[in-house]
Amino acid sequence: MSTSILQKDREKFTELQKVIDEYKDKEGPLMPIMHKAQEIFGYLPMEVQEYIANALDIPVSDIYGVATFYSQFTLKPKGKYSIGVCMGTACYVKGAQAILDELCKELNLKPGDTSDDLNFTLEATRCLGACGLAPVIMINDDVYGRLVPSDIKRIIDKYRNK
Amino acid sequence: MKSLQELEQIKQKTLDSVSLRKDRAGGIRIVVGMGTCGIAAGARPVLMSFLEEVQKRNLRDVTITQTGCIGVCRLEPMVEVTRPGEEKVTYVKMTAEKAKRVISEHIVNGKIVNEYTIGAAE
Amino acid sequence: MEFYRSHVLICGGTGCHSSGSSDIREVFQTELKKNHLENEVLLVQTGCFGLCEVGPVVIVYPEGAFYSRITKEDVPRIVSEHLLKGRIVTDLLYHDSIHEDDAIKSLDEVNFYKKQKRLALRNCGVIDPEKIEEYIAFDGYKALGKVLTEMTPEETIELIKASGLRGRGGAGFPTGLKWDFTAKAKGDKKYVCCNADEGDPGAFMDRSVLEGDPHCVLEAMAIAGYAVGADQGYIYVRAEYPIAVKRLTIAIAQARQMGLLGKNIFGTNFSFDIELRLGAGAFVCGEETALLASIEGKRGEPRPRPSLPAVKGVFGKPTLLNNVETYANIPQIILNGPEWFRSIGTEKSKGTKVFALGRKIVNTGLVEVPMGTTLREIIYEIGGGIPGGKEFKAAQTGGPSGGCIPAEHLDTPIDYDSLSEIGSMMGSGGLIVMDNDNCMVDIARFFLDFTVDESCGKCPPCRIGTKRMLEILDRITKGQGEEGDIEKLETLGKNIKASALCGLGQTAPNPILSTIRYFREEYEAHIRDKKCPAGVCQALLQIVIQADLCRGCGLCVKVCPTVAISGERKSPYVIDQNKCIKCGACLEKCPFKAIVKG
Secondary structure: OOHHHHHHOHHHHHHHHHHHHHHOOOOOOHHHHHHHHHHHHOOOOHHHHHHHHHHHOOOHHHHHHHHHHOOOOOOOOOOOEEEEEEOOHHHHHOOHHHHHHHHHHHHOOOOOOEOOOOOEEEEEEOOOOOHHHOOOEEEOOEEEOOOOHHHHHHHHHHHHOO | OOOHHHHHHHHHHHHHHHHHHOOOOOOEEEEEEOOHHHHHOOHHHHHHHHHHHHHHOOOOOEEEEEEOOOOOHHHOOOEEEEOOOOOOEEEOOOOHHHHHHHHHHHHHOOOOOHHHEHHHHO | OOOOOEEEEEEOOHHHHHOOHHHHHHHHHHHHHHOOOOOOEEEEEEOOOOOHHHOOOEEEEOOOEEEOOOOHHHHHHHHHHHHHHOOOOHHHEOHHHEOOOOOEOOHHHOHHHHOOOOOOOOOOOOOOOOOHHHHHHOOOOHHHHHHHHHOOHHHHHHHHHHHOOEOOOOOOOEHHHHHHHHHHOOOOOOEEEEEEOOOOOOOOHHHHHHHHOHHHHHHHHHHHHHHHOOOEEEEEEOOOOHHHHHHHHHHHHHHHHOOOOEOOHHHOOOOEEEEEEEOOOOHHHHOHHHHHHHHOOOOOOOOOOOOOOOOOOHHHOOEEEEEHHHHHHHHHHHHHOHHHHHOOEOOOOEOEEEEEEEOOOOOOEEEEEEOOOEHHHHHHHHOOOOHHHOOEEEEEEOHHHOEEEEHHHOOOEOOHHHHHHOOOOOOOOEEEEEEOOOOHHHHHHHHHHHHHHHOOOOOHHHHHHHHHHHHHHHHHHOOOOOOOHHHHHHHHHHHHHHHOOOHHHHHOOHHHHHHHHHHHHHHHHHHHOOOOOOOOOHHHOOEEEOOOOOOOOOHHHHHOOOOOEEOOOOOOOEEOOOOOOOOOHHHHHOOOOOEEEO
């Protein structure tokens, strides 16, 4: 286990240990622990997976298997602003692809990537459930609806300048 | 939760407050005229008095609402009371005190307070 | 309890939430304070009213005034006019909620609600989902009390069987039978689970129930626990539904505090508790065996039958798994009796079904109708028809597992059996309406792309088969289709249906097979004529300027990213098809609508 990360994130690991203690004896504790771990660290680096494996006494391959199976778990750090472009049916029909393309261009990112300054992560997501407002994007908890490609720059600039 | 009775008690306690949300509730309607003239003539204390009484007496099936100008500004504050199946009764020049009497006589006992009605004033 | 003369119900469903309903609530609070009305007027945040299209929605009782598309700026007017002076602000009312003489219609008279019958959604938009007392006031937990104190587990199961209720998650398996299997299975420990992993794109029925009426699911699960002999329940809910998760967490805590979950409920020997388990973004987890694996903390991969969950479910123990909407029907069936429930619906499908109406429809939103209602009634009478007076082309039901229904079947009464006869399925209730601007090949490709992405990869027919189908569809939409492609798709589709391991794979070809069945000529146009009749498939379309409409203003030249447009000012411009990337920027910009796709 890399000690440098342990030192840097000692507090976070203490917090993680609390979560593990809480769930350890419940049935099927792995997923809730991983959810909390991702809340604490922002992502699931190898060190965290190894830590959970040791604590629960299960092979780290099991954890890696679960972490890579579910799209919400991430092994890479995320940007400060996570941009989700809804690609649900309604949004798709209303032109979500053009919105996503525009965002790729504006941020110079591919879907799934994070900008080098750790400011933005761009993702195509499943239905966000705001079909009445299609096409929709979500930046962290803010929802922008009824968009056309030319709206994108103005919206992104707002976050750039924050 | 130990019994159905206990559940029923919680239900009854909350029911008064949520029954308002049923569309077009039957029951008694008290409508207070709250146009500019009504408010100027003191309709708010009247409204508050009705609210207080209804709450104090724990009356069910009474809705209190306001409306715009009823039309006879000189007789404001005006209040209309409708009991199911009966003609609408219009009370005029209402006060908080009069409201209490309307509640106890008309709403609770079904006896119209004739001296406050528009017929008596005209 | 305080008496409030007026209740302001603000929709707190996800749809209205994202159009700003929480801000509106705050402004209401400030405005009510300012006018000293805070002790007379109660603010209630409810679940979804269903009419998300015109959200945020606010209903003011006792008048039943239905305000739609409310902004923060509208709130002071509603407070000072309606709540203070009693003058309803008619110009902010939903257009269909007032009579010609400006009198307010009651909600059942509004077209959107007239043909609906709200059973599963009965409390949505009526109660405050964060107050257990309000649920109890509408007969909440009475069914649980009745079952525990007056009925045996066997009687409870017989009652559900007699009601004819079938699973609302899609397949329509008789619910009572499922309960019976689980009850009869041998095991020292049993579980009751709720599938709230609603993943079909365009579907949000279950989310609305969880957000608007979480207690009804808890109550039904406890009833099920009593019936099958379980003392532990799990609700597996998508992590993408934060509001639903929050309200469920509150609801569970309140129910525990009141002793409606926990030990010796209603003074009986019955104990039952519920825990939430969050999904993590895997569509396949909606499949029941995958969901159970995920609750155990494993990769959500389906496992082969025949061992039914009822026999060997979560942690290897007998498990009852129903979906949210199925549970939402249970308390009322207990209270009103099976005959009442049987009186609603068709011969083989009883009760109601909730549908999420999506795009190319005027009233986007949530509707609940008796089984047997026709698609035409749902789309035209409740849904308000297709915007812009365009023509109906197809409706897609059942999400990535379902199919497209063409206009010729608009009058089919909808139930489980009629939908599968016409090549679609009930599914969980997504209902996407399409008009002539939608390309059916593209739609099929969209759904298949979804399944390929979400395939867990365990069985080859789904992992490889759907991928091959997608490749063929991709070619077709790019103008590289070949003779024989349609037949290949049909063969592949039939084989995948027959051989895939779980429901996801077995139904994945449905969107393609049903669009081939009803819109074969559209596939042929793509393959033979290299044309997309709807003008959607980019590779097959051209953007052209109609010379007779072009005024030569030059706006299109400025927005064109590839400098593909040229011409003299004041005379018609032309697009160089070799340079054009079909981005459509010029189309959006042209003030004279002179630029068209063709």
